[in-house]
Amino acid sequence: MERTLKTMPMRDAKTALFWGAYASTRSDTDRENETNLHGAAEWLWRSIDVTGVDGSSVCFSLYRGWMPAYPETTGYIIPTFYRYARQFDRPRFAERATAMARWITTLQTAEGALPGSHYNEGITRPPSVFNTAQMIIGLVSAYEETGDLMFLTSADRAATWLAKEQEESGAWSRFAYRRGFSPSYYTRVCWPMLMTTIHTSNSIVRERAIRGLRHIAARVRDNGTVAGWGFADDRPAFTHTIAYTIRGFLEAGMLGDDLSEFLAIAEVSAMKLFRIMELRKKLAGAYDDQWRGANWYVCLTGNCQVAICWMRLFDLIGDVRLCNAACKAIDVVTARQKLKPMLLRSIAGAIPGSAPLFGRYLTFRYPNWAAKFYLDAIMMRNDRLSKIRQHPPVAP
Amino acid sequence: MKIVVTSGYSKSRHAIALLALLARAGHDVGYCLNVSTFSVRRLRSYYRFYGRKLFSLVRRRMLSGNGGGNLHPEVRYMDAFLERHGIPERSVSAICRRTGTRMVSVGSLNDEKALGVVRTFQPDVIVYAGGGILRKPVIEIPRIGVLNAHGGPLPGIRGMNAAEWALMCGMQPGTHVHFIDSGVDTGPLLFFWPLAIEPGDSIADLRGKATVQAVECHLRAVEMLGAGTIEAIPQDRDDGRQYFDMHPLLVGILDDWLRDGRLSAWHKERSLHP
Numbered sequence: 001m002e003r004t005l006k007t008m009p010m011r012d013a014k015t016a017l018f019w020g021a022y023a024s025t026r027s028d029t030d031r032e033n034e035t036n037l038h039g040a041a042e043w044l045w046r047s048i049d050v051t052g053v054d055g056s057s058v059c060f061s062l063y064r065g066w067m068p069a070y071p072e073t074t075g076y077i078i079p080t081f082y083r084y085a086r087q088f089d090r091p092r093f094a095e096r097a098t099a100m101a102r103w104i105t106t107l108q109t110a111e112g113a114l115p116g117s118h119y120n121e122g123i124t125r126p127p128s129v130f131n132t133a134q135m136i137i138g139l140v141s142a143y144e145e146t147g148d149l150m151f152l153t154s155a156d157r158a159a160t161w162l163a164k165e166q167e168e169s170g171a172w173s174r175f176a177y178r179r180g181f182s183p184s185y186y187t188r189v190c191w192p193m194l195m196t197t198i199h200t201s202n203s204i205v206r207e208r209a210i211r212g213l214r215h216i217a218a219r220v221r222d223n224g225t226v227a228g229w230g231f232a233d234d235r236p237a238f239t240h241t242i243a244y245t246i247r248g249f250l251e252a253g254m255l256g257d258d259l260s261e262f263l264a265i266a267e268v269s270a271m272k273l274f275r276i277m278e279l280r281k282k283l284a285g286a287y288d289d290q291w292r293g294a295n296w297y298v299c300l301t302g303n304c305q306v307a308i309c310w311m312r313l314f315d316l317i318g319d320v321r322l323c324n325a326a327c328k329a330i331d332v333v334t335a336r337q338k339l340k341p342m343l344l345r346s347i348a349g350a351i352p353g354s355a356p357l358f359g360r361y362l363t364f365r366y367p368n369w370a371a372k373f374y375l376d377a378i379m380m381r382n383d384r385l386s387k388i389r390q391h392p393p394v395a396p
Numbered sequence: 397m398k399i400v401v402t403s404g405y406s407k408s409r410h411a412i413a414l415l416a417l418l419a420r421a422g423h424d425v426g427y428c429l430n431v432s433t434f435s436v437r438r439l440r441s442y443y444r445f446y447g448r449k450l451f452s453l454v455r456r457r458m459l460s461g462n463g464g465g466n467l468h469p470e471v472r473y474m475d476a477f478l479e480r481h482g483i484p485e486r487s488v489s490a491i492c493r494r495t496g497t498r499m500v501s502v503g504s505l506n507d508e509k510a511l512g513v514v515r516t517f518q519p520d521v522i523v524y525a526g527g528g529i530l531r532k533p534v535i536e537i538p539r540i541g542v543l544n545a546h547g548g549p550l551p552g553i554r555g556m557n558a559a560e561w562a563l564m565c566g567m568q569p570g571t572h573v574h575f576i577d578s579g580v581d582t583g584p585l586l587f588f589w590p591l592a593i594e595p596g597d598s599i600a601d602l603r604g605k606a607t608v609q610a611v612e613c614h615l616r617a618v619e620m621l622g623a624g625t626i627e628a629i630p631q632d633r634d635d636g637r638q639y640f641d642m643h644p645l646l647v648g649i650l651d652d653w654l655r656d657g658r659l660s661a662w663h664k665e666r667s668l669h670p
Contacts, residue, residue, distance in 0.1 A: 278640035279640075320561075320564055320565065321637065324642060385649065388564075388649060389653075
């Protein structure tokens with residue numbers, strides 16, 4: 001038989017590119033990477049089973065095994081589960097998401113704050129600005145899904161606490177991950193605050209969220225980097241926190257015409273990463289303030305998050321190149337997911353923090369948010385591809 | 397006209413056709429700069445992209461015979477084109493031997509060896525038939541310029557997989573002949589030759605047809621430049637966008653559009669076909 005493109009056994013996109021030709025692709029892009037998707041979802045499900053509560057384990061560590069539940073990321077896994085349940089008709093995931101949201105409400109203090117760090121029975125953790133905001137995402141999502149006012153009340157109380165804790169400058173120096181350091185990825189604190197106000201019309205929360213965003217916008221450099229968008233000011237930022245910052249600006253900018261100033265900021269940084277991805281064929285694990293990358297490893301969750309930012313930007317500006325780059329960034333992550341590992345069943349479907357495993361970001365660990373953002377990225381990608389497929393092409 | 401032809405690899409049908417037909421048309425094709433496939437630089441960039449997987453890919457390519465060349469869709473079209481024009485050679489070195497063109501193997505089109513050849517020969521035109529990005533020192537040598545046949549409409553679609561991106565963006569695919577400058581497909585434009593989409597075409601077919609068309613456009617451009625019947629129109633660098641290699645999922649969508657006839661119907665509707 002003559003070897004043609006159709007008969008050539010191409011296992012993935014990279015092989016196709018190597019041959020200077022194309023793999024024959026599945027006609028239904030809605031189902032692309034479905035096995036990988038279900039693998040990640042089931043791994044997240046197991047990450048909740050192992051904690052004994054309705055919170056997802058922070059990660060599976062190769063040297064410590066399953067770790068305790070992590071309220072912060074449990075919060076933002078909730079919308080992922082709702083979406084997954086809807087898209088694949090798996091109602092048990094929606095039920096579990098609601099249970100996770102209920103569990104979060106049990107952790108809330110009288111002031112409305114939510115705790116930082118891991119959950120350990122009987123230990124009270126101090127509140128955390130960033131973690132509280134991430135849990136708001138879950139609470140608002142639970143309210144939107146179930147209509148249960150308890151979740152909205154809880155989200156509003158949390159957002160009000162955030163507004164109260166904000167300084168006049170728009171920064172939050174207290175209850176931070178690093179004492180006294182108000183990072184720029186707090187755009188992802190402002191966005192959930194704004195998200196809450198869509199339902200509550202709480203003008204103080206809204207005004208403080210915008211103040212927070214403007215405070216961070218003042219840190220944007222001409223080259224599109226943002227001062228303080230990493231875990232520390234003096235170190236390169238992981239793509240994980242870079243994407244947090246961009247996404248915060250993007251989503252906030254989409255929530256009102258008066259907020260569009262933040263879209264332009266997000267666009268500059270996202271387009272810079274897009275060019276890096278296309279020219280270097282991958283994203284580095286971290287970037288310094290001159291976009292010099294730590295190219296020896298990839299922060300896999302960062303890859304998914306940046307892909308999500310590109311796809312959100314595509315929704316806004318319709319530039320198909322962004323979806324194209326997102327597909328490539330997701331492929332890098334898919335290649336690192338083991339669905340049938342030979343030794344450790346606990347990592348089946350999980351996404352490592354770094355590639356290689358000894359990379360700087362969450363070395364030898366499989367965090368729950370990597371699987372969460374991977375799920376989000378694939379569901380978003382398939383959705384965008386379906387839209388592109390259905391609509392006639394449009395000239396730029 | 398004094399011409400130098402570049403070639404991206406030793407079995408480039410595109411380069412073979414150009415070398416044969418330019419010589420047949422009576423041009424002085426002095427040199428062919430053939431970029432060595434196994435240059436350290438090229439291998440390093442492949443390794444950076446594929447990692448250890450590169451070794452199994454190379455092994456598979458070697459086992460497939462014919463350097464894997466018959467896997468390229470455009471090869472079918474180019475082979476038919478070569479047969480039509482009575483060109484039996486299937487390697488750049490063989491056609492160079494027949495036409496009396498000196499083939500020089502180089503690691504890069506910008507290295508000292510390549511520069512030396514072009515400086516010595518002082519061509520009127522370099523016809524670009526692959527071999528990587530050209531830098532300013534080479535671009536500035538030929539009297540008229542370096543010709544490139546770009547696979548999509550300029551300035552709208554710059555960069556890679558231009559035919560595919562043109563289709564994706566609802567623009568007419570075709571070959572845009574232009575001079576190369578230091579930017580990505582930003583040099584002065586000569587002419588655009590549209591590519592017709594026929595029912596039953598796949599993306600692979602379009603790529604094959606586009607390669608043949610690129611050869612024809614190159615020949616036409618050389619004739620017109622020699623006769624002085626064409627002038628280049630400068631581009632605005634700020635117009636258009638640079639595109640990169642298209643992901644197979646998007647290529648799959650294009651293939652589906654072609655299969656269900658949407659693209660040919662859509663193009664007809666807008667009278668984009670010549």
